[in-house]
Amino acid sequence: LWDGKSNKAFTRGADYVDFAPDRVAMQDATAQMALLQFMQAGRPQVAVPSTVHCDHLITAKLGAEIDLPHAKTESAEVFDFLSSVSNKYGIGFWKPGAGIIHQVILENYAFPGGMMIGTDSHTVNAGGLGMLAIGVGGADACDVMAGLPWELKFPKLIGVKLTGKLNGWTSAKDVILKVAGILTVKGGTGAIVEYFGDGAINLSCTGKGTICNMGAEIGATTSTFGYDESMERYLRATDRADVADAANAVKEHLTGDAEVYASPEKYFDQLIEINLDELEPYLNGPFTPDLATPISQMKEVAAANGWPTKVEWGLIGSCTNSSYEDLSRAASVAKQAIDKGLGKKAEFGINPGSEQVRYTADRDGLLGTFTDLDATIFTNACGPCIGMWDRTGAEKAEKNTIVHSFNRNFAKRADGNPNTFAFVTSPEIVAALAIAGDLGFNPLTDTLTNDKGEQVKLDEPTGWELPEKGYAVEDAGYQAPAEDGSGVEVAVSP
Numbered sequence: 001l002w003d004g005k006s007n008k009a010f011t012r013g014a015d016y017v018d019f020a021p022d023r024v025a026m027q028d029a030t031a032q033m034a035l036l037q038f039m040q041a042g043r044p045q046v047a048v049p050s051t052v053h054c055d056h057l058i059t060a061k062l063g064a065e066i067d068l069p070h071a072k073t074e075s076a077e078v079f080d081f082l083s084s085v086s087n088k089y090g091i092g093f094w095k096p097g098a099g100i101i102h103q104v105i106l107e108n109y110a111f112p113g114g115m116m117i118g119t120d121s122h123t124v125n126a127g128g129l130g131m132l133a134i135g136v137g138g139a140d141a142c143d144v145m146a147g148l149p150w151e152l153k154f155p156k157l158i159g160v161k162l163t164g165k166l167n168g169w170t171s172a173k174d175v176i177l178k179v180a181g182i183l184t185v186k187g188g189t190g191a192i193v194e195y196f197g198d199g200a201i202n203l204s205c206t207g208k209g210t211i212c213n214m215g216a217e218i219g220a221t222t223s224t225f226g227y228d229e230s231m232e233r234y235l236r237a238t239d240r241a242d243v244a245d246a247a248n249a250v251k252e253h254l255t256g257d258a259e260v261y262a263s264p265e266k267y268f269d270q271l272i273e274i275n276l277d278e279l280e281p282y283l284n285g286p287f288t289p290d291l292a293t294p295i296s297q298m299k300e301v302a303a304a305n306g307w308p309t310k311v312e313w314g315l316i317g318s319c320t321n322s323s324y325e326d327l328s329r330a331a332s333v334a335k336q337a338i339d340k341g342l343g344k345k346a347e348f349g350i351n352p353g354s355e356q357v358r359y360t361a362d363r364d365g366l367l368g369t370f371t372d373l374d375a376t377i378f379t380n381a382c383g384p385c386i387g388m389w390d391r392t393g394a395e396k397a398e399k400n401t402i403v404h405s406f407n408r409n410f411a412k413r414a415d416g417n418p419n420t421f422a423f424v425t426s427p428e429i430v431a432a433l434a435i436a437g438d439l440g441f442n443p444l445t446d447t448l449t450n451d452k453g454e455q456v457k458l459d460e461p462t463g464w465e466l467p468e469k470g471y472a473v474e475d476a477g478y479q480a481p482a483e484d485g486s487g488v489e490v491a492v493s494p
Contacts, residue, residue, distance in 0.1 A: 283298055
């Protein structure tokens with residue numbers, strides 16, 4: 001709270017309240033106007049820790065080795081401006097290729113109990129580390145960087161109680177795909193969604209981030225989890241033992257009270273319960289992320305609706321599903337295709353979430369597995385998820401189907417083609433469907449014909465919550481700002 005302590009009880013969904021966020025994050029497309037505005041505020045430095053992340057202006061086409069240098073040249077004016085203005089005003093700058101803003105935030109800045117605003121709707125991803133992280137416009141970001149309060153209508157509360165444990169082909173992505181099917185794209189509007197229960201504790205930290213990330217697709221103000229051991233493990237793995245120790249010292253205040261979780265119907269405005277033991281993989285779409293179909297029903301549903309079932313592309317990445325765990329589980333499926341003589345029937349593309357994830361995944365052979373299956377490794381950036389995809393043949397506007405691990409699938413979003421039927425699912429299901437080339441393929445029950453004419457079945461995916469050898473990176477792509485930026489000239493191309 002801006003005043004530090006409240007003197008009254010706020011009414012959910014009615015009262016407007018002033019807050020004091022701890023951090024501000026901006027991506028390169030939205031940072032431009034926000035920082036041009038901040039330059040007029042007369043402040044020598046930002047009032048709260050702030051960062052800029054260059055991830056939205058890199059087109060995916062031929063692969064990272066070609067695409068990234070092209071983007072640096074094509075958008076040099078923007079990158080030079082953002083680099084210099086960040087340097088001047090005390091803002092951390094993450095260069096093109098450093099990674100997707102929300103993955104980088106989770107790895108470096110998110111912390112339990114904090115509040116952050118960001119100039120991107122998927123800022124909510126940081127809820128995976130117990131933060132209240134909210135997407136805003138550039139004007140709001142400018143106000144907070146200038147030291148002003150940030151106003152928000154006091155949100156309602158939606159509780160999602162998770163029981164059981166994920167198993168087999170089911171992943172954290174399927175939790176939010178199921179929730180989207182229940183709440184629709186409007187059901188979370190004006191509310192914070194809190195996930196709790198034994199099932200929540202059983203999820204990895206990056207899995208929690210995936211669930212919170214797609215809270216944007218149900219219209220939620222933000223989503224979050226209470227602090228637990230998976231968050232502590234992630235903090236320590238990403239070289240933030242001091243943050244983990246600080247969180248442990250006050251951990252009883254970083255989650256809900258026991259009586260809330262014992263009688264949630266008394267405290268939440270709406271309550272949803274999901275048993276993870278019984279949850280199956282989902283494919284949501286086409287053209288909206290809340291049209292949820294269990295994989296066991298997709299063959300029949302696709303036939304009834306006339307959806308094209310030949311899968312042309314499988315895409316893994318985006319801020320939703322580009323963690324080390326995501327890549328490791330998908331790679332385990334890809335390796336099976338190689339070992340069992342299956343190959344792939346669709347084009348296959350991978351966007352790692354950050355340079356740290358890319359470097360570590362490369363060291364551990366995950367990227368090699370993908371390339372052995374003839375996948376294209378795109379830049380550590382948003383790429384196809386936000387339409388920055390120069391897809392060959394998209395201009396023909398032919399009816400076709402793609403599957404991806406992104407968050408949104410509205411018409412024309414990925415490739416500009418209004419006739420691309422895009423389905424949102426988990427990275428491991430993307431891998432399976434790229435191998436099968438068939439939207440109706442169910443890896444839980446179906447077999448495929450290998451190069452020897454044999455019927456083979458894909459085994460359940462395996463993976464690692466965190467890299468066994470730890471994370472590694474040579475150059476994360478971070479530029480620290482000048483201690484005194486008064487002499488720094490902002491590069492504005494005429």
